[in-house]
Each structure stands twice: as structure tokens, then as C-alpha cells.
Amino acid sequence: MGKRKICPRCGSNAASRFIYGLIHPDDLDNIRGNYVLGGCVIEEDAPTTQCDTCAYRWGGKQLNLQGDxxxxxxxxxxxxxxxxxxxxxxxxxxxxxxxxxxxxxxxxxxxxxxxxxxxxxxxxxxxxxxxxxxxxxxxxxxxxxxxxxxxxxxxxxxxxxxxxxxxxxxxxxxxxxxxxxxxxxxxxxx
The missing domain is CATH 3.30.1560.10 (Mago nashi)
Structure with missing residues (x-):
């Protein structure tokens, strides 16, 4: 089980994950949990999570903390x-x-x-x-x-x-x- 998503801006634990790609409307019923449709174009730093309380988006930025x-x-x-x-x-x-x-x-x-x-x-x-x-x-x-x-x-x-x-x-x-x-x-x- 992954860590619970907590909004870095407001501290809320009500968050939805992004789903990218072309989703057929019939498939939406099979997706579990809260989600946000991210569209078909996936940028390198596209967000992975959105706060349900304040709409802040996060999770797409990557940073190499191991040697830098x-x-x-x-x-x-x-x-x-x-x-x-x-x-x-x-x-x-x-x-x-x-x-x-x-x-x-x-x-x-x-x-x-x-x-x-x-x-x-x-x-x-x-x-x-x-x-x-x-x-x-x-x-x-x-x-x-x-x-x-x-x-x-x-x-x-x-x-x-x-x-x-x-x-x-x-x-x-x-x-x-x-x-x-x-x-x-x-x-x-x-």
C-alpha cells in the first residue's frame, strides 16, 4: 500500500489521481476511486494527483536527490x-x-x-x-x-x-x- 496522498498546499487528504490517455466513456465505470481525466497528451512533468479541496495539482515533478x-x-x-x-x-x-x-x-x-x-x-x-x-x-x-x-x-x-x-x-x-x-x-x- 502506498502512502496516503496529502495535499502539499492545504493539508487535505482528499485527493484524486490523474488518468491519462484516451478513455472510452464505457470504461469510466470500471475505474475505482476518485480520478481526474488528464487528457491524451502526457507531458514529462504532468501531475499525478489533484487535491479535491483546493484543486492544487502535484506529483509530476521529478528530482534526483541521490547525488545532486x-x-x-x-x-x-x-x-x-x-x-x-x-x-x-x-x-x-x-x-x-x-x-x-x-x-x-x-x-x-x-x-x-x-x-x-x-x-x-x-x-x-x-x-x-x-x-x-x-x-x-x-x-x-x-x-x-x-x-x-x-x-x-x-x-x-x-x-x-x-x-x-x-x-x-x-x-x-x-x-x-x-x-x-x-x-x-x-x-x-x-
Whole structure:
């Protein structure tokens, strides 16, 4: 059984899968579950899933995470920069650094450890299972004045960068993502 589809935009678990190709109307009765007809032309990055709640489409983007990442950074803090937590994994140096800042001008508490192959595998699995590539660029909840802000950045060996961020709003598997980053750093990330 595959993982349950959770919308990266709104967090809903009500999702439909895309069906591509020429479907005869008589065959529609034989298709189980919710579906969206994707048409006859299948693009390389065509979506595989659509949220039934907000209509966000995802799942077609592919990213080789096995050998292309050079650095991973994730950070959370309150809206004023207090209580900041940062995890940085450097694939080339083979280090993982956990930093905790009490305030924006404070000296951070820093822990550094070896970024083992097991930890690299855990991070890659976490990014894949969390549907990181399908997260929208920025999540916002403007109804909350204070709260938490976050960002996640992947830097690649070819110089490209993917950044995702948010303020008081999170992607569908955010709690899972934070739990796994806490395991990775052997410290709390939330």
C-alpha cells in the first residue's frame, strides 16, 4: 500500500489521481476511486494527483536527490527571530550542524556531527516522503500576527537552489518533516 496522498498546499487528504490517455466513456465505470481525466497528451512533468479541496495539482515533478544535493538548510523561529533553530547538512563536507539562537543577536548554541550515509538516506527519504518538491514556494497565514516562520533551502551541485518558506502556515506533511529533522539532528526541530 502506498502512502496516503496529502495535499502539499492545504493539508487535505482528499485527493484524486490523474488518468491519462484516451478513455472510452464505457470504461469510466470500471475505474475505482476518485480520478481526474488528464487528457491524451502526457507531458514529462504532468501531475499525478489533484487535491479535491483546493484543486492544487502535484506529483509530476521529478528530482534526483541521490547525488545532486550539496547543502540542505532548514530554519524556524518566531516572527521576530527569537527561538531560532537551524539545521544545516553539508553533503560535501560530510557535516550536520544544529544551531539554536535565543534571540536575533545572541551567540548560538552549536552542535556539529558527522553526516553519515544513514543520516543522508534519512534526509533524502524525509524530503521525498514529505513531497518537498511539490510544496508551494511560500505558505502564509495573514490572520496570525505573531507565530512561527520557517524556510527550507536545497542547494545543488550545479548551482541551482530550491527555497520554500512560510509564516504561520505549513505544507501537508510538516509535522512528519519536523519529527524526522529532529531525529537527524538528535535535537528538537519545530
Amino acid at each position: 544535493i550539496s547543502k540542505f538548510t532548514a530554519r524556524t523561529s518566531d516572527c521576530w527571530g527569537f527561538g531560532a533553530i537551524q539545521i544545516e547538512a553539508d553533503f560535501q563536507l560530510g557535516t550536520i550542524t544544529y544551531s539554536q539562537f535565543e534571540g536575533p543577536f545572541s551567540i548560538p548554541e552549536i552542535k556539529q556531527s558527522i553526516f553519515t550515509n544513514n543520516k543522508k538516506d534519512l534526509l533524502i527519504h524525509t524530503l521525498e516522503y514529505s513531497d518537498f518538491i511539490d510544496w508551494i514556494e511560500q505558505y502564509k497565514n495573514n490572520m496570525v500576527i505573531d507565530g512561527r516562520q520557517w524556510f527550507v533551502k536545497l542547494e545543488f551541485t550545479d548551482g541551482s537552489v530550491i527555497e520554500k518558506s512560510g509564516r504561520n502556515a505549513y505544507p501537508g506533511r510538516w509535522k512528519y518533516f519536523c519529527k524526522k529533522l529532529s531525529e537527524l539532528a538528535n535535537a528538537t526541530f519545530s
